[in-house]
Amino acid sequence: MGRADERRARQRGGRRAAPRNRTSQQAAPDTRAESGTSTTVESPAAAAAEGATRAERRRAAAKPPGRPGAPGKPARGRIRRLFTWKRMLGAFFTVCLLGIGSFIALYMMVSVPEGNALAQTQSNVYKYSDGSVLARKGTVNREIVDLSKVPKAVQHTFVAAENKTFYTDNGIDLRGMARGLYNTARGRGTQGGSTITQQYVKNYYLDQDQTVTRKLKELVISLKVDREKSKDDILAGYINTSYYGRGAYGIQAAAQAYYRVDADKLSVEQGAYLAALLQAPSQYDWAVAGPVGKKLVQARWNYVLDNMVGQKWLDKSARDAMKFPIPKDPKPASGLEGQKGYLVDLANTQLENQLMKSQNITRSQAEAQVVDQGWTITLNIDPKKQAKLEAAVKSQLTSKLDGKKRKVDKNVQAGAVSVDPKTGKVLALYGGIDYYKHYTNNATRADYQPASTFKPIILAAALDQDAKTQNGKDINADTIYDGTSGRPVKGSDIAFAPPNEDDADYGNITVQTAMNKSVNSVFAQMGVDVGMKNVLKTADDLGLDTENLQAVPAMTLGSMGASPLEMASVYATLDNHGRKVTPTILASAEKTGRKVDLPDPIGEQVISAEAADQVTSVLTGVVDDGTAKVSVAQNPLRKGQQVAGKTGTSDNNKSAWFTGYTPDLVTSVGLFGEDAKTHNQVPLTGATGLIPGTGRINGGGYPAQIWATYTFGVTKKAKFDLNTELGAAVKPTDTPSISESPSETPSQTPSQTPTKSASPSQTPSQTPSQTPTKSPDPTTSAPSSPSQSPTGGITDNPLNPADEQ
Numbered sequence: 001m002g003r004a005d006e007r008r009a010r011q012r013g014g015r016r017a018a019p020r021n022r023t024s025q026q027a028a029p030d031t032r033a034e035s036g037t038s039t040t041v042e043s044p045a046a047a048a049a050e051g052a053t054r055a056e057r058r059r060a061a062a063k064p065p066g067r068p069g070a071p072g073k074p075a076r077g078r079i080r081r082l083f084t085w086k087r088m089l090g091a092f093f094t095v096c097l098l099g100i101g102s103f104i105a106l107y108m109m110v111s112v113p114e115g116n117a118l119a120q121t122q123s124n125v126y127k128y129s130d131g132s133v134l135a136r137k138g139t140v141n142r143e144i145v146d147l148s149k150v151p152k153a154v155q156h157t158f159v160a161a162e163n164k165t166f167y168t169d170n171g172i173d174l175r176g177m178a179r180g181l182y183n184t185a186r187g188r189g190t191q192g193g194s195t196i197t198q199q200y201v202k203n204y205y206l207d208q209d210q211t212v213t214r215k216l217k218e219l220v221i222s223l224k225v226d227r228e229k230s231k232d233d234i235l236a237g238y239i240n241t242s243y244y245g246r247g248a249y250g251i252q253a254a255a256q257a258y259y260r261v262d263a264d265k266l267s268v269e270q271g272a273y274l275a276a277l278l279q280a281p282s283q284y285d286w287a288v289a290g291p292v293g294k295k296l297v298q299a300r301w302n303y304v305l306d307n308m309v310g311q312k313w314l315d316k317s318a319r320d321a322m323k324f325p326i327p328k329d330p331k332p333a334s335g336l337e338g339q340k341g342y343l344v345d346l347a348n349t350q351l352e353n354q355l356m357k358s359q360n361i362t363r364s365q366a367e368a369q370v371v372d373q374g375w376t377i378t379l380n381i382d383p384k385k386q387a388k389l390e391a392a393v394k395s396q397l398t399s400k401l402d403g404k405k406r407k408v409d410k411n412v413q414a415g416a417v418s419v420d421p422k423t424g425k426v427l428a429l430y431g432g433i434d435y436y437k438h439y440t441n442n443a444t445r446a447d448y449q450p451a452s453t454f455k456p457i458i459l460a461a462a463l464d465q466d467a468k469t470q471n472g473k474d475i476n477a478d479t480i481y482d483g484t485s486g487r488p489v490k491g492s493d494i495a496f497a498p499p500n501e502d503d504a505d506y507g508n509i510t511v512q513t514a515m516n517k518s519v520n521s522v523f524a525q526m527g528v529d530v531g532m533k534n535v536l537k538t539a540d541d542l543g544l545d546t547e548n549l550q551a552v553p554a555m556t557l558g559s560m561g562a563s564p565l566e567m568a569s570v571y572a573t574l575d576n577h578g579r580k581v582t583p584t585i586l587a588s589a590e591k592t593g594r595k596v597d598l599p600d601p602i603g604e605q606v607i608s609a610e611a612a613d614q615v616t617s618v619l620t621g622v623v624d625d626g627t628a629k630v631s632v633a634q635n636p637l638r639k640g641q642q643v644a645g646k647t648g649t650s651d652n653n654k655s656a657w658f659t660g661y662t663p664d665l666v667t668s669v670g671l672f673g674e675d676a677k678t679h680n681q682v683p684l685t686g687a688t689g690l691i692p693g694t695g696r697i698n699g700g701g702y703p704a705q706i707w708a709t710y711t712f713g714v715t716k717k718a719k720f721d722l723n724t725e726l727g728a729a730v731k732p733t734d735t736p737s738i739s740e741s742p743s744e745t746p747s748q749t750p751s752q753t754p755t756k757s758a759s760p761s762q763t764p765s766q767t768p769s770q771t772p773t774k775s776p777d778p779t780t781s782a783p784s785s786p787s788q789s790p791t792g793g794i795t796d797n798p799l800n801p802a803d804e805q
Contacts, residue, residue, distance in 0.1 A: 122138055122372065122373060122374030123136050123137060123138020123372065123374070124136070124137050124138055124370075124371075124372060124373065124374065124375045124376075124377060125375070125376045125377070126340075126343070126344055126347060126377050126378075126379060127376070127377070127378045127379065128378075128379060128381050128382070128383045128386075129378065129379060129380050129381060129382055129383075129425075129427075129587060130382075130383060131378075132383060134340060134343065134344075134379065134381070135335060135336060135340045135343075135344055136335070137335060137336065137344060137372065138372045138374075140249055140372060141247045141248050141249060141253045141257075142240070142248075142249035142250045142252075142253055143250060143252040143253055144240050144250060144252075145240065145250070145251065145252045145263050145264075146236065147232050147233075147235060147236035147239075149262075149263055149264045150236075150239065150251060150263050150264065150266070151264065151266060151268075151271070153268045153271065153308075153313065153314070154263075154266050154267075154268060154270075154271030155235060155239075156308055156311070156313040156314070157268065157271040157272045157274075157275040157304050157305075157308065158196070158235070158238070158239055158271075158275045158278075159196065159235070159311075160272075160275070160304050160305075160307035160308045160311060160313065161272075161275035161276060161278070161279075161300070161303070161304045161307070162195075162196050162199065162275070162278070163195045163196040163197075164307060164310075164311060165195075166195065166196045166197075166231065166235070167231055169195060169197075170223065170226055171195060171197035171198070171222040171223055171225060171226025171227075171234075172195060172197070172198060172219055172222050172223060172226075173194060173195050173198070195222070196234065196235060196238050197222045197225060197226050197234050197238075198219075198222045199238060199242070200225070200234055200237045200238040200241065201221045201222045201225055203237075203238070203241040203242060204237055204241050205221055205225075239251045240252075242278050243278075243281060243367070243368060243371070244257070244258075244274060244277050244278065244281055245257075245277060245281025245282055245284070245285045245367075246258070246281075246285065246330050247371070247372075251263045251266075251274065254274050254277070255270070255274070257330070257331065258270075258273070258274065258277075258327040258328065259325070259327060259328060260328055260331075267325065268305075268308075268314065268322070269305075269322050269323070269324070269325040270325045272301050272304040272305050272308075273297070273301055273324075273325055273327065275304050276297055276300035276301045276303075276304055277297070279300060279364065280293075280296075280362070280363060280364045281364060281367060282363050282364065282367055283296070283297075283363055283364075284296065284297035284300070285327075285330075286326055286327045287327065287329055287330050287439065287440075288330075288439075288440070298324055301324060305319050305322060306319070329439060330439045331436075336435050336436075337434060337435060337436055338390075338434055338435065339386070339390060339429070339430065339431060339435070340435065341431075341435025341436070342429060342430075342431025342432065342435055342441045342443065343379060343381060343429060343431075343585065345441060346426075346429070346441065346443075346444060346585050347377050347379055347585050347586055348367075348370050348371065350584060350585055350586050351366075351370050351375070351377065351586060351589050351596065352366035352367060352369075352370050353366075354586075354589075354596060354597075354598060354599070355369055355370070355596070358596075358597070373591065374591055374592065375589055375590065375591045376589075376590050376591070377586065377588070377589045377590075378586075378587040378588045378589075379426075379585050379586065379587060380425035380426050380427060380584065380585055380586070380587045381426065381427065381428060381429065381585065382427045382428060384714070385418060385427045385428040385714050386427075386428045386429070388428070388710055388713050388714050389416060389418060389428040389429070389430050389667075389710050390430060391710075392706050392707075392709040392710035392713070393414050393416065393430050393706055395709060396702060396705045396706045396709050397412070397414055397671075397688075397702050397705075397706060398414070398433065400688040400690060401687065401688060402689075403676075405689065406686065406687065406688075406689055408673075408682075408683075408684070408685070408686045408687045409687050409688065409689075410676040411673050411674055411675055411676055411682050411684070411687075412671060412672075412673065412684060412687045413432060413433075413438065413442050413671070413672040413673075413674045414430060414432070414433075414442060414669070414670070414671055414672075414706070415430060415431060415432065415441070415442025415443040415444075415445065415563070415564045415669075415670050415672065416428075416429065416430040416443060416564055416667060416668065416669045416670070416706065416707075416710075417429050417430075417443045417564045417565045417568040417583065417667070417668050418568070418665060418666070418667040418710070419568045419569070419572045419581065419583045419665075419666045419667070420664070420665065420666075421572040421573075421575035421576045421581055421661065421664070421665070421666050422576065422602075422664070423601065423602070424572070424581045424582055424583055424584055424600075424601025424602055425583075425584065425587070425601070426565075426583045426584060426585040427665075428667075428710075429443045429585070430442070430443060431443045431444075440679075442564070442670070442672060443563065443564050443565055444563050444564075444565050445563055445672075446545065446561045446562055446563040446566060447561050447681075448561060448562075448650065448654065448655040448670065448672050448681065449557075449558050449559055449560065449561065449562075449650035449651060449654070449655055450558040450560070450561075450562040450567055450648055450650075450655075450657060450670075451557065451558040451648030451649055451650040451651075451655065451656075451657060451699070452518045452520075452557070452558055452646060452647060452648035452649070452657075452699070453558060453562075453567055453646045453647070453648035453657045453658075453659045453668075453699070454539075454555070454556070454557070454558030454560075454562075454648070455515060455518065455523050455556070455558070455646060456515070456570075456571075456574065456615050456618075456619060456646055457535065457538055457539045457542060457544070457570065458523050458526055458527050458530065458535055458556055459475075459511065459515065459523075459526070459614075459615050459618060460538055460542065460574065460607055460611055460612065460615045461530050461534050461535045461537075461538035461539075462475040462526060462529070462530045463475070463476065463607075463608075463610070463611035463614050463615065464538060464578075464607040464608055464611035465530065465534055465538075467529055467530040467531070467534070468529070469481075469529050470490055470491055470529060475511070475526065475529065475530070476511065476614065476726050477510065477511050477512045477614060477617070477618050477726040477727045477728075478510050478511070478512065478726060479510065479511050480508050480509065480510060481508070481509065481510075481511065481514060481521075481522040481525060481526065482507070482508055482521070482522075482525075483500070483505065483506030483507060483508070483509045483513075483514060483517075483519045483521055483522050484505050484506070484507065484521060485499045485500040485503045485504055485505050485520075485521055486498070486499045486500075486503070486521070487521050487525075489524050489525045489527075489528045489553055490525065490528070491528050491529070492528045492553050494552055494553055496524060496528075496552075496553035496554060497521075497524075498520040498521060498524050498554075498556075498557060499520065499521075500519055500520050500521055501518065501520070506519055506522075509522065511526070511618070512618055512621050512727065512728055515618050515619070515621060515622055515626070515646075516621045516622050516625055516626030516627070516728075517626060517627070518622075518626070518627055518646075518647065518648075520556075520557060523556050523557075524553055524556045524557070526556070527553060527555065527556035528553055532551035532552060532553060532555060532556075533551045535551070535555065535556075536549060536551045536555070538607065539570070541580070541606035541607065542569070542570040542573045542574070542580075542606060542607070543566055543569030543570045543572075543573055543580065543581070543582065544560075544562060544566050544567075544569075544570055545562075545566060546560075557651075558648060558650070559651070563670075564659075564668040564669065564670045565583060565668075567657070567659045567668040567670075568583055568659065568666050568667065568668040569581055569582060569583050570659075571645075571659050571660070571661050571666050571668065572661070572666040573606060573607075573612070574612045574615050574616055574619075574644075574661075575616065575644075575661045575663070575666050576602070576612075577609040577612050577613060577723075578605050578606060578607040578608055578609045578611065578612035578613075579602060579603065579604065579605050579606070580602070580603030580604060580605075580606045581601060581602060581603070582599075582601050582603060583601065584598070584599075584601045586598055609723055610723055610724060613720075613722040613723045613724045614722075614724040614726055614727050615727075616644045616661075616720055616722060616727075616729070617644075617720075617722055617724050617726065617727025617728060617729035617730060618726075618727040618728060619644035619645055619646055619660075619728075620642065620643065620644045620720070620727070620728045620729040621727065621728025621729075622644070622645060622646055622647070623643045623644065623645055623660065624728060625728065626647075627647040627698070627699065627700040628645055628646075628647055628658060628660070628699075628700050628704045629700075630700070631658075631700055631701065631704035631705045631707075631708055632645065632658075632660065632704050632707065632708045635705075635708040635709075635712060637708060637709065637712035637713065638708070638712050639712065639717055640717045641662050641711075641712065641715055641716075641717055641718065642662060642663065642718065642719050642720050642729070643660055643661070643662055643711075644660060644661055644720070644729075645658060645659060645660020645661065645704075645707070646658070646659060646660070646699075647698065647699030647700045647703070647704060648699045649696075649697070649698045649699050652683050653673070653683040653684050653685045653696050653697060654672070654673045654681045654682065654683055654684065655670060655671060655672050655673065655681075655684075656670070656671045656684060656697045656698055656699045656701065656702065656703050657669065657670050657671070657699045657703055658699050658700070658703035658704040658706075658707045660704075660707055660711070662711060662715050662718060663718040663719065663720050663721070664715060664716075664718055665711060665714070665715050667707055667710065667711055669703040669704075669706050669707045670703065671684060671697060671702060671703055672684075684696075684697040685697065688702075
């Protein structure tokens, strides 16, 4: 048999050689050699296959013989047969073809719409609580300028900031889009970059909604716009439609708003700042930015210029010589004169806060959704109370200021907030002399010390946590403390020995008397007894922003910053028997059938009702027999209303406060010394020229007078419903005894009057405080203790004995 015959025999017998076992050997064909030739004897199976078709023989040959009596096993499992490389490759190409087909269909279906930026920009309507219109704001501050009027280097600042490949790309960033689509589908808000073309498309052709559909449209329209328009046209559209903050849309309006120049006069440094602004207009506005915002915008400004150097658009030596161009003070748009601008700004801010929280978006995105977008916003402001508050500030303060006669009068700023403690509604607000004349809202600014208006928080912490003195006595209104001025506190790791006002010594006095007289030494010791961390936590619970504050003894003097709005929140929570009150100016916000869900201003119980009520009871003593007696308790406008409150005057007389409340109304009034040109903090001393002696303005003076004139004009007679048996509002059950005194050598007999000087002045007409001689000057002399100065970046030294409390 030749080789061909052997090959055919093997094919008929099966492609595979039989296994070398007994069964295989028995089934194998018998091959014998005869006379130099080979004769193959086929097995019965092979012989049977002769009569079968080729397909049947092939299938039979593919099945290997099994064990005797057992069926053969398949060579491949079902899964393996399904996922062959051919099938997988085919599926991949099918998906690709479907994706390409879908995109082509989408590309054909989506056309470039007519520009709708101006059409979508609408007026916001702001209403008082009674439905009357407060303001309409919607005239778009935009002036389109041709790109040729924008210096080429300034054009490059925007490209360097947002999209370095702008001049060479096709208008889209696929990785950024994929990231944005994924995060949008996962509900994570906007994350991932966009090209200048995409941002222009979003601003001019689409809207700010964060949906997958909108992003897909943005992708297609961006590709088409990039093909249909020149890069210069796209860049011009982008810088003319973007929002820069301060109500400015477009580069021309922004140039005027920040630098008082036209766009063609912008320098590279100024252009880089405007380009940096687009990332976060509100946070990066130099006039209102905090320390973090200023640091971030400077970093962004440097990033823009460095990118320009990298792109060969700016010489490195010129870049190194550049300095950050601080913008000019804001100049508000028309229509928000008087207090209207302050009210509108706070309403916008609180609405933005809610949108940021509910939609997980950035401040810039929230601004874009709120500013001039057709909202109808109803405020909680009561127009009658608002008018009364404005009139009170004018009659008791601003009418007495004359900047031509006294330079200090130009530096006096007033802020006030009035809140309903049962609902949390902001019923009236005073932000400054005029929104056009003083852009910063004095009602919400938190850069001045609240001084002794902080003392009730220390007492609240002590009562709520059942704190004890270092002698193991419960702290309450009748507890005896040593009121010696400058006495070092006991039990503190940080040495602290604050003087009292006028360096007055009070000897052993009750907590009630210490609150009435605002005795620093008593509350410094009480803060340490309670634990400054516990005091800080209580302050936060009551409504004070304590982020980044250090729990140090100096805090007992109110050395941190706080706003009238925050202090109104703290005292409203006390008035509301310990249930948290978060003041809100927003009553409702609606837009084309959409209504924003607003949080309940009344929260949970943050301190016990007993603790809150006892603090209220103690604070009635401040009014009836303390630093607010003349201005409030003896005010002729008072008609039997019960009042609780606390005065405060900060270090070097840079701020003066009175925060007080009746059963149905809480109002915080603050006066701030701000240099009219530099905006630095300066003393109020000598303002109005009506205060004899040093002319020092105390919390019991103008702030308390403003408070009384307003409050007694809008409230009715009511009594506090208090759950306590201690404090000035009720008669003590037991005669207080000298239970302890942290001082090593307290005086033997408690004294209710100072032993060294007269009691703190009650009104501006009383004897003015004198500069103390016992306490070292904190700015020129070393303190007697190892370390009396507080830490944590406090700019004003709270050890200054001029802190009338």
